[in-house]
Amino acid sequence: MASRAIWSDTRVQAALLLGPALVIYVVFAVFPMLDVIWLSFFKWNGLDPVKVYVGSANYVDVFTKDPVFWVAFRNTVIWTALSVAIPPMIGLALALGLNQPIFGRNTLRAVYYLPVIIAPIAVATMWRWMYDPFFGLFGQILTSLGLQSWVMDWLGDRDIALYSAFGAYVWQSVGFSMVLFLAGLQGVNKSLVEAARIDGAGRWAIFRYVTLPALRTTLTIVLVLAIISSLKAFDIVYGLTGGGPAQSTQMLALWAFTQSMQIFDFGRGSAISVVLLGVTLAIVIPYMRWTQKREEASE
Amino acid sequence: MTSTAPLPALQTETGRPPRDWVLIGLWISLFVVAVIWIAPFVFIVFTSLKSTTQVMTTSAFSPPVDPQFGNYASAWARGRFETTFVNSAVIAAIKVPLGLFISAMAAYALAKIPMRFGRLTLVLILFGTMIPFQVMLAPIFTLVNGFGLIDTYPGVILPYLAFGIPYQVFILHGFFRSIPHELSEAARIDGASHFVTFRRVFLPVSLPVLAALFILDFVATWNEFAMALVLLQDREMWTLPLGLSAFQGQFSRDYGQLNAAIVMTVLPATIVYLIFQRYFVSGLTSGAVKG
Numbered sequence: 001m002a003s004r005a006i007w008s009d010t011r012v013q014a015a016l017l018l019g020p021a022l023v024i025y026v027v028f029a030v031f032p033m034l035d036v037i038w039l040s041f042f043k044w045n046g047l048d049p050v051k052v053y054v055g056s057a058n059y060v061d062v063f064t065k066d067p068v069f070w071v072a073f074r075n076t077v078i079w080t081a082l083s084v085a086i087p088p089m090i091g092l093a094l095a096l097g098l099n100q101p102i103f104g105r106n107t108l109r110a111v112y113y114l115p116v117i118i119a120p121i122a123v124a125t126m127w128r129w130m131y132d133p134f135f136g137l138f139g140q141i142l143t144s145l146g147l148q149s150w151v152m153d154w155l156g157d158r159d160i161a162l163y164s165a166f167g168a169y170v171w172q173s174v175g176f177s178m179v180l181f182l183a184g185l186q187g188v189n190k191s192l193v194e195a196a197r198i199d200g201a202g203r204w205a206i207f208r209y210v211t212l213p214a215l216r217t218t219l220t221i222v223l224v225l226a227i228i229s230s231l232k233a234f235d236i237v238y239g240l241t242g243g244g245p246a247q248s249t250q251m252l253a254l255w256a257f258t259q260s261m262q263i264f265d266f267g268r269g270s271a272i273s274v275v276l277l278g279v280t281l282a283i284v285i286p287y288m289r290w291t292q293k294r295e296e297a298s299e
Numbered sequence: 300m301t302s303t304a305p306l307p308a309l310q311t312e313t314g315r316p317p318r319d320w321v322l323i324g325l326w327i328s329l330f331v332v333a334v335i336w337i338a339p340f341v342f343i344v345f346t347s348l349k350s351t352t353q354v355m356t357t358s359a360f361s362p363p364v365d366p367q368f369g370n371y372a373s374a375w376a377r378g379r380f381e382t383t384f385v386n387s388a389v390i391a392a393i394k395v396p397l398g399l400f401i402s403a404m405a406a407y408a409l410a411k412i413p414m415r416f417g418r419l420t421l422v423l424i425l426f427g428t429m430i431p432f433q434v435m436l437a438p439i440f441t442l443v444n445g446f447g448l449i450d451t452y453p454g455v456i457l458p459y460l461a462f463g464i465p466y467q468v469f470i471l472h473g474f475f476r477s478i479p480h481e482l483s484e485a486a487r488i489d490g491a492s493h494f495v496t497f498r499r500v501f502l503p504v505s506l507p508v509l510a511a512l513f514i515l516d517f518v519a520t521w522n523e524f525a526m527a528l529v530l531l532q533d534r535e536m537w538t539l540p541l542g543l544s545a546f547q548g549q550f551s552r553d554y555g556q557l558n559a560a561i562v563m564t565v566l567p568a569t570i571v572y573l574i575f576q577r578y579f580v581s582g583l584t585s586g587a588v589k590g
Binding site: 008010013014016017018020021022024025027028029030031032033035036039046094097098100102103108110111112113114115117118119120121122125126127128129130134135136137140141144171203228231234235238239253256257260261266269270273276277280284287288292 | 321322325326328329330332333336337338339340342343346354355358359401402404405407408409412414420422423424425426427429430431432433434435436437438439440441442457458460461462464465468492493494497518521522524525528529539540543544547551554557558560561564565568569571572573576
């Protein structure tokens with residue numbers, strides 16, 4: 001009978017329900033995050049049983065002796081700025097269009113969303129082939145338009161490789177913003193739109209003064225998600241350029257991986273990770289507090 | 300507004316309201332962009348059916364005259380798709396249902412059982428929805444290596460579970476909390492334990508949400524690359540994305556076969572998407588944008 005008493009204890013039940021998820025999450029997600037901070041203070045090759053404590057030497061090295069770090073930093077900033085501006089803007093435009101009662105809009109929505117569900121590494125492979133300077137899609141289209149001189153070595157030219165890679169990212173990520181905006185548009189008060197129209201407001205005025213203010217919450221969510229997902233850009237760059245040519249498309253996440261897993265300098269790799277983690281937290285923590293407040297306000 | 304200026308002739312003939320030229324223009328531009336969006340797929344499929352000579356001599360959008368279905372067979376064999384396909388399928392088949400189940404249990408406990416530190420635990424888990432695991436590939440490798448699980452199914456499934464839990468708990472917690480109190484109280488008064496209430500009351504009503512999460516998670520697991528790259532080094536254990544990446548490295552000049560490999564990698568997720576389309580949208584938006 002004693003065992004039955006234990007099972008009927010609410011605390012035991014709660015622990016058993018919550019336990020598996022919590023343990024796995026803490027061990028395999030929270031612990032590595034703390035470990036990366038810890039490792040950034042050591043010199044270690046990843047296999048040696050001995051880790052040598054070096055204080056802040058890894059950070060000093062990364063900041064002062066590693067030119068690639070600053071290239072990666074700059075690229076990550078450019079990439080993030082572009083992904084905050086471009087895919088959400090196109091996504092919003094598409095969502096506004098597809099929110100109208102037009103023919104075949106469900107098919108159109110499905111088409112725009114399709115790239116989102118494709119593996120980023122497959123997107124990279126597809127686009128690498130499309131960027132092929134001899135037989136790729138872009139080269140052929142430009143040639144058939146008589147613009148041979150515009151054909152470039154899209155991924156081999158260090159001045160444009162980053163932007164070529166970003167093109168693939170736009171194609172993949174626009175659908176995601178679009179779906180979030182479409183959902184947000186369902187929350188726009190229709191009678192308010194109708195009232196504005198009766199009052200003689202044009203399309204632009206309705207968008208500017210009715211729709212856009214109602215989309216403010218959605219807009220914040222889309223932008224924050226765009227920042228976070230751009231900070232972790234890894235697969236697409238890895239698959240398209242591997243960080244090259246001459247490290248010109250190197251990104252922080254990829255450079256941290258390269259330092260640890262290919263150069264076997266876990267200390268430096270971790271220090272780079274910590275920088276990226278710090279940037280992420282600087283965005284995530286205020287955002288989480290904002291959502292919490294919003295939730296409490298709605299209760 | 301000029302856009303709604305009536306066109307008398309048309310109007311009287313058909314009796315319909317005036318044509319909205321803005322909408323027509325909008326439709327045309329949306330259609331054109333959609334064609335651009337779909338063009339890469341057409342290009343990939345066409346190329347996958349051409350021989351290398353045809354690739355070099357014919358235009359990108361000319362359909363293959365003499366379809367080389369052999370490209371698929373060769374790519375399947377050379378890309379070791381037999382192995383990678385099975386590995387991907389096994390990992391997804393274990394990870395996705397298991398992850399959903401433990402996430403649902405945790406979400407139920409957090410939503411319906413009053414606990415000290417319940418709120419704090421929830422915030423800790425939600426925090427995980429925002430943290431990119433790409434930042435900690437090296438420590439994940441060290442951890443899994445410490446357990447001796449590199450190149451094993453559990454070694455990749457456990458971290459997958461850990462990084463899938465936050466989003467699923469987030470969505471399910473929100474859903475369970477919206478279920479009226481009376482429903483769970485009735486069961487509890489009848490003497491049912493929380494296990495029984497969870498299984499008999501909460502799981503059945505949350506089936507649509509679980510279905511949406513299932514599909515999203517299936518696609519995410521099927522497509523995952525970075526963690527697999529670090530945790531699965533033996534090619535016998537590779538998943539489809541790793542196989543494709545290696546194929547591109549080795550055979551990038553066999554255009555036809557490379558594109559056949561892309562099509563085969565992408566096809567399963569595409570089919571799942573086309574069948575369960577509406578669940579994607581509901582799964583994504585039920586949590587993110589609830590107004």
